Amino acid sequence: xxxxxxxxxxxxxxxxxxxxxxxxxxxxxxxxxxxxxxxxxxxxxxxxxxxxxxxxxxxxxxxxxxxxxxxxxxxxxxxxxxxxxxxxxxxxxxxxxxxxxxxxxxxxx
Amino acid sequence: xxxxxxxxxxxxxxxxxxxxxxxxxxxxxxxxxxxxxxxxxxxxxxxxxxxxxxxxxxxxxxxxxxxxxxxxxxxxxxxxxxxxxxxxxxxxxxxxxxxxxxxxxxxxxxxxxx
Numbered sequence: 003x004x005x006x007x008x009x010x011x012x013x014x015x016x017x018x019x020x021x022x023x024x025x026x027x028x029x030x031x032x033x034x035x036x037x038x039x040x041x042x043x044x045x046x047x048x049x050x051x052x053x054x055x056x057x058x059x060x061x062x063x064x065x066x067x068x069x070x071x072x073x074x075x076x077x078x079x080x081x082x083x084x085x086x087x088x089x090x091x092x093x094x095x096x097x098x099x100x101x102x103x104x105x106x107x108x109x110x111x
Numbered sequence: 112x113x114x115x116x117x118x119x120x121x122x123x124x125x126x127x128x129x130x131x132x133x134x135x136x137x138x139x140x141x142x143x144x145x146x147x148x149x150x151x152x153x154x155x156x157x158x159x160x161x162x163x164x165x166x167x168x169x170x171x172x173x174x175x176x177x178x179x180x181x182x183x184x185x186x187x188x189x190x191x192x193x194x195x196x197x198x199x200x201x202x203x204x205x206x207x208x209x210x211x212x213x214x215x216x217x218x219x220x221x222x223x224x225x
Contacts, residue, residue: 010151033212035213044115044216044217044218045201047213047214047215089153089154099154101154101155103152104153
């Protein structure tokens with residue numbers, strides 16, 4: 003079967019750095035996405051990785067290792083507004099997105 | 112500014128009622144999707160469409176149907192609502208560009224079936 007694993011919840015302090023991990027087992031791989039979802043709102047796109055390595059976009063970076071079936075989202079200089087759920091999704095061999103259950107990130111002052 | 116809109120943010124229906132959820136996108140996207148989101152579970156794909164009048168079943172199509180008569184509009188229909196269809200329903204769209212294929216989501220409809 004296809005599976006995406008992420009921690010259910012993480013807590014971090016304002017100004018700090020947090021890494022949210024995602025491991026996957028899917029039938030084929032055609033890219034990995036990270037989305038942010040604030041409570042009661044729609045998911046919004048953060049990043050896309052299809053090749054191994056690190057993609058940096060401001061305070062957010064996403065890393066991919068295809069051989070390990072592993073990705074992480076790195077958030078630097080955390081702000082209170084970063085409190086949200088972070089969703090990992092993998093596009094499989096049929097170009098369908100398989101979604102993880104999301105990681106709820108709580109930022110404390 | 113790109114936009115996906117859904118007809119209702121909150122909806123309360125009774126068991127057995129026929130329910131229509133409407134989704135409209137203004138980005139001229141070819142692809143449209145309906146998901147449901149439940150606590151502790153990832154987004155689950157109900158139906159999707161790659162073109163007008165075209166539809167494909169997702170992972171959990173049972174109890175649902177869809178309609179795509181126009182490119183910008185994708186409707187989800189619950190033929191006879193049941194309590195286990197109480198959920199958050201999210202519509203999304205994406206372009207036909209397969210390279211990145213980012214999906215844009217609507218604000219969601221929280222449906223309660225009593």
